[in-house]
Amino acid sequence: MNFDLPQMIQPVVDLDSLVTPFMIDEIDQIVKSMPPDKAPGPDGFNGLFLKKCWQLIKQDFYRLCWSLYHNNISLESINTSYITLVPKKDSPETVNDFRPISLMNISLKLITKILANRL
Numbered sequence: 001m002n003f004d005l006p007q008m009i010q011p012v013v014d015l016d017s018l019v020t021p022f023m024i025d026e027i028d029q030i031v032k033s034m035p036p037d038k039a040p041g042p043d044g045f046n047g048l049f050l051k052k053c054w055q056l057i058k059q060d061f062y063r064l065c066w067s068l069y070h071n072n073i074s075l076e077s078i079n080t081s082y083i084t085l086v087p088k089k090d091s092p093e094t095v096n097d098f099r100p101i102s103l104m105n106i107s108l109k110l111i112t113k114i115l116a117n118r119l
Contacts, residue, residue, distance in 0.1 A: 018118050022065040028058075030113045042082055045106040064107060065114070078105045 036048035050057075067073035085098035092098055104112075 021069050022114060024062060026114060026117075027062060027065055027110070028054075030110060030117065031058075031061075034109075034113070039101070039103055041103040041105045041109065042080055043078075043105045043107070047106075050106055050110070061107070061110060065111065068111060075108065075111075078107050080105065081108075 031050055031054055034047035034050060036046065036051060038046055040046040040049075064073070068075070081102045081104040083100055083102050086101055088097050088099050
């Protein structure tokens with residue numbers, strides 16, 4: 001079976017939004033949309049903490065996003081997560097009865113949500 005790959009793949013135009021600097025409104029909207037009750041990551045913080053303390057900590061997160069955009073920061077120190085297994089049913093017996101989840105730092109979660117929304 002022969003495929004005309006160039007004809008099947010259509011070019012995507014106007015991808016400039018993927019490389020624009022992070023906007024304050026964009027970051028604020030991500031914080032507002034974060035679920036408050038998800039499990040905390042290795043840093044111990046969840047969405048509820050971020051929402052309740054946003055007025056106190058938002059400048060730090062803005063600086064983090066700005067530094068990431070300008071490639072002035074290494075995320076190595078916060079780029080960690082715990083992988084844990086959550087049971088899918090009351091009495092799990094096999095590995096298939098569990099669902100793996102990754103608990104990541106709230107800072108990294110915010111950044112990944114911004115990037116995912118842009119995509």
